[in-house]
Amino acid sequence: xxxxxxxxVESALGVAANPPNAAFSQLISLPxxxxxxxxxxxxxIANGSGANRPGVYMLGxxxxxxxxxxxxxxxxxxxxxxxxxxxxxxTLGGKTFSxxxxxxxxxxxxxxxxPQANPDGRNYSMTADAMWRKNRRPAPAGQSGSACVGVDLxxxxxxxxxxxxxxxxxxxxxxxxxxxxYQVYIGPSxxxxxxxxxxxxxxxxxxxxxxxxxxxxxxxxxxxxxxDAVNQSTKATMNFGNPAYDGKRGLKGRSAYKExxxxxxxxxxxxxxxxxxxxxxxxxxRTYTVEQDFGxxxxxxTSDDYASSRHFVDAxxxxxxxxxxEWGTEFQPPYVEMQQIMQEISAAxxxxxxxxxxxxxxxxxxxxxxxx
Amino acid sequence: xxxYRVTISGQGYEAMADLMRVHQVEVLHRSSxxxxxxxxxxxxxxxxxxxxxxxxxxxxxERHEDVDEVGRQRQQEVGQGNRYATS
Numbered sequence: 098x099x100x101x102x103x104x105x106v107e108s109a110l111g112v113a114a115n116p117p118n119a120a121f122s123q124l125i126s127l128p129x130x131x132x133x134x135x136x137x138x139x140x141x142i143a144n145g146s147g148a149n150r151p152g153v154y155m156l157g158x159x160x161x162x163x164x165x166x167x168x169x170x171x172x173x174x175x176x177x178x179x180x181x182x183x184x185x186x187x188t189l190g191g192k193t194f195s196x197x198x199x200x201x202x203x204x205x206x207x208x209x210x211x212p213q214a215n216p217d218g219r220n221y222s223m224t225a226d227a228m229w230r231k232n233r234r235p236a237p238a239g240q241s242g243s244a245c246v247g248v249d250l251x252x253x254x255x256x257x258x259x260x261x262x263x264x265x266x267x268x269x270x271x272x273x274x275x276x277x278x279y280q281v282y283i284g285p286s287x288x289x290x291x292x293x294x295x296x297x298x299x300x301x302x303x304x305x306x307x308x309x310x311x312x313x314x315x316x317x318x319x320x321x322x323x324x325d326a327v328n329q330s331t332k333a334t335m336n337f338g339n340p341a342y343d344g345k346r347g348l349k350g351r352s353a354y355k356e357x358x359x360x361x362x363x364x365x366x367x368x369x370x371x372x373x374x375x376x377x378x379x380x381x382x383r384t385y386t387v388e389q390d391f392g393x394x395x396x397x398x399t400s401d402d403y404a405s406s407r408h409f410v411d412a413x414x415x416x417x418x419x420x421x422x423e424w425g426t427e428f429q430p431p432y433v434e435m436q437q438i439m440q441e442i443s444a445a446x447x448x449x450x451x452x453x454x455x456x457x458x459x460x461x462x463x464x465x466x467x468x469x
Numbered sequence: 470x471x472x473y474r475v476t477i478s479g480q481g482y483e484a485m486a487d488l489m490r491v492h493q494v495e496v497l498h499r500s501s502x503x504x505x506x507x508x509x510x511x512x513x514x515x516x517x518x519x520x521x522x523x524x525x526x527x528x529x530x531e532r533h534e535d536v537d538e539v540g541r542q543r544q545q546e547v548g549q550g551n552r553y554a555t556s
Contacts, residue, residue: 099548108553164547223547227540228472228514269486271496280495316498349482393485393509394496423498429543 099432100164101171103135103220106213109171110138118178120144121203128298129291131217132233137295139211140174144181144203151459152207152306153450154299156400159250159292159311161218161229162428165435166312169424170212173443177202187447189440190380194447202450205463209299209306215250215292227429230280232292237276245277248284250292251313252396254403257325257337257346258287263397264325265354268347270395283398296400300407300417305462308369308453309404309419310446316423317385319373319445321366322358322405324390325397329355330363337406347395356391366418369452373422376448377441390421416458420449470516471535478510478529485509492523 101109114124121144127137143150155173157166180187180199187194202208213219217233231247252272257263260272260283273281288294300306322328325337325346335342336357345354358366370387377385390396404419422445425438453459474497479485488494488511495514502510515523520530 099546100543102548102551104551105548105553108551112553112555164543223544226537227544228536267486267490269489271489318498393482393511394489428497429540429546431543432546 098436100223100429100435101168102223103213103216106158106167106171106219107136107138107216109174110140110212113140113171113174113178117182121181122178125209125299127211127295129294131215131291132235133217133220135216137211137214137216137292139209139299142174142177142203142208142210143206148305149463150205150207150305151308151453151462152209152303153308153310153453154209154211154303154306155310155312155446156211156214156296157312158213158215158219159296159400160313161215161222161231162227163312163314164219164223164429165314165424165438167212167219168435169312169439169442170210172439173446174210174212176443177447189444190437191382192376192379192444192448194451198447198451201454202447205454206450207303207305208450209303211296211299214296218247231282232290234284234290240277242277244279247282248290249281250290251311251400252281252283252398253288253290253293254296254398254400255287256399256402256406257397258283260347260397263337263343264347264395265345268395269393270347270397272397287398297403300404304415307415307417307458307462308449309401309417310449311400311419311421312442313421313423314428315425317383317426318421318423319370319385319387320390320401320421320423321370322390322402322419323356324399324402325395326354326356327391328358328363328389330358330360333357336409338410347397362416362418365456365458366420369418369449369456370420372448372452373420373445376444380441380444381437383441418453418456418458470518472514472516472537473520474533474536475513475515475520476510476531476533477513477523478508478531479527481507482509484528485511488513488523488528492519492526494519494523
């Protein structure tokens, strides 16, 4: 069994939306075609309807060379649908989910799965430069180098996107304003790319989404916001929207700027990430590390921070708990190893869904008492 | 010039920050592994000239696979045709 090519990922979504899954699965056409004129689709899995159903959004394939992210999400869709239809459980290595678990996920949640957000880049990585990371936006006029093509989509979201303004000049940030940067060009503006616009469209059109997981590789990490600075929960005015701190973000140290995250959010984020870690470990014993996005290096313009920030920027938008999984120990493991990783991350995502159902925000969305 | 995956080790936060600020290394993942007492490691893409530059600057650089060579091998593990095609 090899990696899925670009056509196969899209075809798999079409098959997943057809009978015998059609009663609880729906294909979603994303509005923006890619630079190479490809169409993108997501799949909604849900048995039931209504605005009170908590939404979980799983994203993959943003970075071209991280092939396995799309394969993981297609495998998850297939195993989840089969178990739901047959009213059976799922066993992934040493981790088991009961039939009741599976019924609960599909009957309670709206799952939105967008497995191949950057098909142009995936195709280029699979057929030309395997290490390609960006999308395939044409190079600017007058720039002919192959590296001058593309934007790093996970630097293109509207969260502190214009990093030279917001971060300290001393911040060791892995972003670039040069279109010819091979890896981390941020694009001409926030959300300049059709691929990131598609990601945002799902958030905007499904306000019941309260949970978000973006799949990447590699490092065996489970990360939660924020990526611009170390989290703090005591000074609400010290936050990404406060211009008084422009030019100061992105450094480490006791006196450095720190990003506000309410204590309860920190606790919920860490709890959900820990559930995923434990599920992964149960499959075959690998131990992923749970940590905040801001590690040694700060980030700006990433999907998880954008998702987390939406509620802070506009209080009318629902709160979203956002995560990045960095699966595996290499971008393209041999497929035999990738199949093991697919089991691990599928287990993590299924357990994430069960944990999400139990959170106060999901309980509130369903109109039941939040206290547990 | 061949590109390699390398593991770069350095002493202290400032040295690791300089990988980005001074040497503009193409780091491959967000975080770094902390090997204890201010010793950090991070994976990156580098060719021989970058490896030499970093070594001269005092970093320990471990060279791994040629990423383009391995990439071409992995491309052989990509599906041909369409397993999901309906007749």
